[in-house]
Amino acid sequence: MIVDVTDNDERGQVGIGTLIIFIAMVLVAAVAAGVLINTAGLLESTASDTGQDSQAQVSNQIDVVTAVGENTDGDDAVEILNFTVKKSAGSDNIDLEDATIDYQSDTAQQTLSYGAVANSTHFNETSLKGDDDAVLDDTSERVSIRINVTDVDSALVEGSEATVRFVDQSGATTIYGVNVPDSISGETFVEV
Known part of the structure; x- marks a missing residue:
């Protein structure tokens, strides 16, 4: 049988x-x-970079252990701020040479960068415990950061306030509020 297709x-x-x-x-x-x-490869790479940057901004923190104001002139005002800082747990190494400090009060605002001598645009650091470099690479290290307030602003009088923002190389920010006590007469060092 033949089939016709x-x-x-x-x-x-x-x-x-x-x-x-x-x-x-x-x-x-x-x-x-x-x-x-x-496109998927590019998006994956960008998302990975953004995730790493975000993680660094969240985890890289400078912890302020103590903050002390110095009344050097005996005029009931704080002329120098000394911050003892360390890196927080889980942070990457924090290079203070790449960090900035934003100082803000009612009368002045200034961004300070690292410098060998503290002046109106620089802050300096002194190692208290650990390496003598400007890199915080261990949570046991302590560094003193010194800001001469009179180079940036008028001295902080009794009862005045200022805000200090520590910004590390990754952009992570630690904010510390400075509150001068209402009475500092006769005291050379006051906790702020």
């Missing part, structure tokens, strides 16, 4: 036009897949 429902389309359309569809799909793969 002339029914349109059972015949395949064959021809050069159909072949060209099929090849074009495969090429378009390959190009689209390549673009998607490249």
